[in-house]
Amino acid sequence: MIGYTDFAINGRLPSILAAFHEALPAVDIDLIRRDSHEQLEDLASERLDMGFLTGAVNGKELQHCCVHQTPFVAVLPAHHRLAALDAVPVKALAGESFVLGEIHQWRHLVPQIQALCLEAGFMPRIAREAPNSDSIFGLVAAGMGVTLYPDCHLNYDRPGIVIRPLSDSDTKLTTEMAWLNSSTNPAVYRFVEITGKLLEQVSASE
Template sequence: MNRFLALQIHYFMAVAEELHFRRASERLHVAQPAVSRAIRQLETQLGVKLLERDNRNVSLTAGGKAFYRECRKAADIMEGAEAQAIRAASGEAGHLIIGYIDFAINGPLPGRLSRFYEDFPDVGIELVRRNSHEQLEDLTSGRLDLGLLIGPVTSDKIAHHTFHQAPYVAVLPRDHPLAARRTIPLEALANEPFILGNQDAWRHFIPQLQSYCLEAGFIPRVVREAPSSDSIFGLVAARMGVTLYPDGDLNHSREDLAIRPLENSNARLSIELAWHVDNANPALTAFIEHAKLPHVMNPAPRT
């Protein structure tokens, strides 16, 4: 649509709504003769008479009514598109692809997402489960907008912000002798068989867990490996062993498991929000800033 046709349609819609040339021209802040001339030119281009007019009355012809209805639809669509574009540019609308690890989805992520949806209902979020090293690759390639992964993050192309500092807990079969205790010293697990994630998929977590155990004087004796948290919990429930899991606020309830805090432990696993420094998605900026607000900051560790 050329600029002149758009202007003619704009003038026509004003007259169609006012059914009065003087009021329409005042609304448009345009001289009345210019409005009349524009509508005559529009009728000539369309080959259709749009208005019946005399010295007293203005009314729409059948063709004018049909033309106005379609113009109104188009105007509403354009107004909606303009509003949506403004919202998208400000991060209030749009789309995010977010990668996550088990520790995030089994911990604070669901609550954070729920609060974000409340404040930004027009941002669509696609969640994709990825291990930490896969997320780093996908952030670099642009397949992910945001990752929730295990720190530390060392790439100068990946920006990051601490999302959650997760304390370790012991996960035991419900009838394990240590399950009777309210808290468990880490060294009490020294002779227990351990179930951990497999070495490749959990490569960011296992070295940190091993280092933590070494500080307590032992190397965990791994008897089973599993691909996911649910698989690990299932094997623990089957009395195949015990495990350490990073979160005192674990969103996991099973009657066949006992989850106990560790005594005198300040160890934390850092779960990081990570994104590529060149990602200009406004919805990404909105999510990151929302995650830093006081009402979604990391909760204080349990005592």
């Protein structure tokens, strides 16, 4: 069983799964969408074999490695005053209403967004909280606020919003692959091996 976040499934996880299936087509993979903190709990209790989650990963019982880093972008209502810019400075969002994920479910991401804003000199004013990515984008499209979001191959044709790179920040979101040191599942170690080879190929091509 493999857990994943929205960011993982919109990032490098699909290519990793494809590489594993090509190498070991007889091995079935069960996937479950879980928040990062839930994955850490499920890994510790052996309800998951592997997790793809937002770092950082703590715990001596876990092995982990970075599989993807992606920059943050500004997500704005289509008619927002900053939408005409090619790139948006984070500091220009001071005073804006923000739409963020619910802190309980998004506890690994919201603090990173807050820290990004603090670096620009302000604390984001949270006007709305949403349970998932689609809800966040829907609320932004409705003009309820703006947000900062990892640029995980987002669909730039989403109606009602515009997505702009940040001009004054190179902060990135890290997606980690984690597994138990004590795992007795041989497929876990083959998965780690195949993932490592794929990441080496990606790194060499960049």
